[in-house]
Amino acid sequence: MGIVALAGGIGAAKLLEGLYAELGEDLTIIVNVGDDDTFFGLKVSPDLDIITYTLGGIIDPARRWGLADETFKCIAALGTYYPETWFNLGDKDLATHIFRTDRLNQGKSLAEVSHEIAHKLGLSCTILPATNDIVQTKLYTSQGVLDFEEYFVKFRAGVPVTKIDYRGAADAVPTPGVLETIARAERVIICPSNPMLSIAPILAVPGIRAAVAARRDTTIAVTPIIQGDAVKGPTAHLFRELGYDVNPLGVVDYYGADLFAHFVVDARDEDLLLELSPDRFPLPVNFTMFDTLMVDFGKRLELAKYLLQYPI
Amino acid sequence: MGIVALAGGIGAAKLLEGLYAELGEDLTIIVNVGDDDTFFGLKVSPDLDIITYTLGGIIDPARRWGLADETFKCIAALGTYYPETWFNLGDKDLATHIFRTDRLNQGKSLAEVSHEIAHKLGLSCTILPATNDIVQTKLYTSQGVLDFEEYFVKFRAGVPVTKIDYRGAADAVPTPGVLETIARAERVIICPSNPMLSIAPILAVPGIRAAVAARRDTTIAVTPIIQGDAVKGPTAHLFRELGYDVNPLGVVDYYGADLFAHFVVDARDEDLLLELSPDRFPLPVNFTMFDTLMVDFGKRLELAKYLLQYPI
Numbered sequence: 229m230g231i232v233a234l235a236g237g238i239g240a241a242k243l244l245e246g247l248y249a250e251l252g253e254d255l256t257i258i259v260n261v262g263d264d265d266t267f268f269g270l271k272v273s274p275d276l277d278i279i280t281y282t283l284g285g286i287i288d289p290a291r292r293w294g295l296a297d298e299t300f301k302c303i304a305a306l307g308t309y310y311p312e313t314w315f316n317l318g319d320k321d322l323a324t325h326i327f328r329t330d331r332l333n334q335g336k337s338l339a340e341v342s343h344e345i346a347h348k349l350g351l352s353c354t355i356l357p358a359t360n361d362i363v364q365t366k367l368y369t370s371q372g373v374l375d376f377e378e379y380f381v382k383f384r385a386g387v388p389v390t391k392i393d394y395r396g397a398a399d400a401v402p403t404p405g406v407l408e409t410i411a412r413a414e415r416v417i418i419c420p421s422n423p424m425l426s427i428a429p430i431l432a433v434p435g436i437r438a439a440v441a442a443r444r445d446t447t448i449a450v451t452p453i454i455q456g457d458a459v460k461g462p463t464a465h466l467f468r469e470l471g472y473d474v475n476p477l478g479v480v481d482y483y484g485a486d487l488f489a490h491f492v493v494d495a496r497d498e499d500l501l502l503e504l505s506p507d508r509f510p511l512p513v514n515f516t517m518f519d520t521l522m523v524d525f526g527k528r529l530e531l532a533k534y535l536l537q538y539p540i
Numbered sequence: 541m542g543i544v545a546l547a548g549g550i551g552a553a554k555l556l557e558g559l560y561a562e563l564g565e566d567l568t569i570i571v572n573v574g575d576d577d578t579f580f581g582l583k584v585s586p587d588l589d590i591i592t593y594t595l596g597g598i599i600d601p602a603r604r605w606g607l608a609d610e611t612f613k614c615i616a617a618l619g620t621y622y623p624e625t626w627f628n629l630g631d632k633d634l635a636t637h638i639f640r641t642d643r644l645n646q647g648k649s650l651a652e653v654s655h656e657i658a659h660k661l662g663l664s665c666t667i668l669p670a671t672n673d674i675v676q677t678k679l680y681t682s683q684g685v686l687d688f689e690e691y692f693v694k695f696r697a698g699v700p701v702t703k704i705d706y707r708g709a710a711d712a713v714p715t716p717g718v719l720e721t722i723a724r725a726e727r728v729i730i731c732p733s734n735p736m737l738s739i740a741p742i743l744a745v746p747g748i749r750a751a752v753a754a755r756r757d758t759t760i761a762v763t764p765i766i767q768g769d770a771v772k773g774p775t776a777h778l779f780r781e782l783g784y785d786v787n788p789l790g791v792v793d794y795y796g797a798d799l800f801a802h803f804v805v806d807a808r809d810e811d812l813l814l815e816l817s818p819d820r821f822p823l824p825v826n827f828t829m830f831d832t833l834m835v836d837f838g839k840r841l842e843l844a845k846y847l848l849q850y851p852i
Contacts, residue, residue: 268638268639268642269638269641269642269645269646270638295617298613299611299613299631301610301611301613301631301632302614302631302632302634302635302638303635304632305607305631305632305633305634305635305636306635306638306639308635308660308661309635309636309639309656309657309660310639319611319613319614319617319631320613320614320616320617321617322614322617322634323614323615323617323618323620323621324617324621326580326581326582326614326618326638327580327618327621327622329581330580330581333581334581344621345621348620348621349620
């Protein structure tokens with residue numbers, strides 16, 4: 229049985245800390261690979277690493293990505309050979325990318341390598357990339373069609389987006405175990421990640437959206453938008469640019485009410501629920517409130533417990 | 541025209557500093573690739589890097605390999621994923637291996653990549669790997685058949701060797717330009733590298749030994765053995781283990797007198813020449829003496845000038 233969480237990177241990691249503390253090996257995390265990219269010939273999987281490093285207790289606590297006590301000597305030296313080194317890779321972090329690249333070149337799947345990395349870091353939960361195939365989140369902007377990392381790091385998410393697509397998704401196959409785990413899970417949790425950049429590339433892999441929708445009654449999503457803004461990242465202005473309300477209701481509109489029956493709004497947005505019309509969505513969604521800001525580990529654990537105990 | 545030097549790594553680099561200062565773009569260096577290996581999926585070319593870093597003025601002055609002001613964070617982190625991390629790669633140095641691997645995987649030849657690296661480091665001389673193919677120096681020992689780096693780094697050159705071979709050499713092709721450059725050079729200099737581990741793998745590539753021998757009259761070798769020992773490295777005990785005299789005459793025996801007509805013995809070994817019988821070798825070799833220890837840049841330049849002006 230167990231619990232399944234759909235997750236991106238930074239937005240999901242805090243909640244996953246709480247869920248992992250509660251569940252250990254009973255937690256399966258299905259992770260976005262739409263941000264994955266190749267830099268200097270090295271295969272980088274940002275969301276997988278953020279989650280693995282966070283749960284392994286070695287994440288940089290200020291940046292919330294990369295490793296604590298990191299140095300950046302190699303990336304500086306790479307500037308001798310490459311014209312662009314805007315994607316900042318720490319010296320210790322590079323070891324993970326070197327290992328991943330080496331194993332993938334030996335014919336291992338991304339899921340196998342991710343399992344090895346999680347195992348080496350001592351994690352007992354299951355971490356599955358949504359697919360072993362390549363899915364690339366592409367953002368259409370005035371600067372052209374950008375890869376996620378170009379958009380997010382090089383342009384600091386500062387250029388307006390007119391369209392997003394998940395290139396390769398239509399031909400991708402879910403990682404073995406993903407559909408089965410969703411089908412058998414006690415409940416499915418959609419983490420407070422960026423819906424368009426982190427969760428949608430997972431759902432775009434054929435079969436995954438339908439598998440979650442089939443578990444609609446036991447699926448709970450957590451809002452990534454609190455009081456009209458995201459805790460971190462470009463969620464709010466992407467919603468605005470692409471024509472959605474920048475509030476939890478816009479999040480439900482974007483996902484579609486067929487995906488989940490339960491939605492956690494931050495307690496700070498209580499007013500929104502008071503005015504909510506019962507026929508606002510084509511299918512009824514149970515809204516509930518909790519503190520979703522998760523400022524410390526105690527708050528992460530509280531939200532995790534709430535999601536696990538919430539009556540469905 | 542110009543000057544060609546056959547070179548390994550540390551033993552050659554001092555002399556090459558002097559030759560490069562004198563010759564600049566008129567110097568072509570043909571470099572051993574028998575020590576090349578793959579670590580963590582990264583292609584490492586120790587001798588090419590030692591030479592490029594030395595001539596680029598960025599070599600670590602104490603170790604005489606790797607880069608100055610180096611840190612070793614990534615290799616420590618690689619220990620999380622790999623059981624063996626005895627091959628110590630600095631964080632800045634890794635940038636070179638990452639770049640080389642990336643380019644080779646894109647289909648570039650080792651010669652093309654080596655040219656790019658030399659160019660990025662601002663070098664004007666030509667640096668050519670002996671071959672673009674894989675040649676691996678294998679040492680037969682009581683610990684089994686070892687790769688060069690296993691023998692040299694992991695076992696600290698501390699196990700007796702019964703045989704050496706240059707695997708792949710018979711099927712290797714000289715890098716384009718190597719044979720032509722040797723044929724047209726004003727003179728050919730064999731650097732004071734380890735004959736068995738550094739120069740022999742170059743000569744083992746079909747065509748190269750014959751090309752040098754065809755220029756015997758204008759080829760000068762410099763002894764790597766001074767007063768019964770090598771300045772650095774395992775040359776002396778390899779010579780002993782494989783049945784050669786541990787002195788400059790043993791070096792000529794090993795190379796074969798057909799390869800060069802001129803040989804520079806260190807001035808400290810003057811006695812050896814006084815007792816030398818004229819028919820000691822099957823072909824006459826002109827022995828000459830100079831200070832070959834090269835303790836500082838001035839001495840390196842002096843030896844370089846001597847080799848360039850020596851009447852042949």
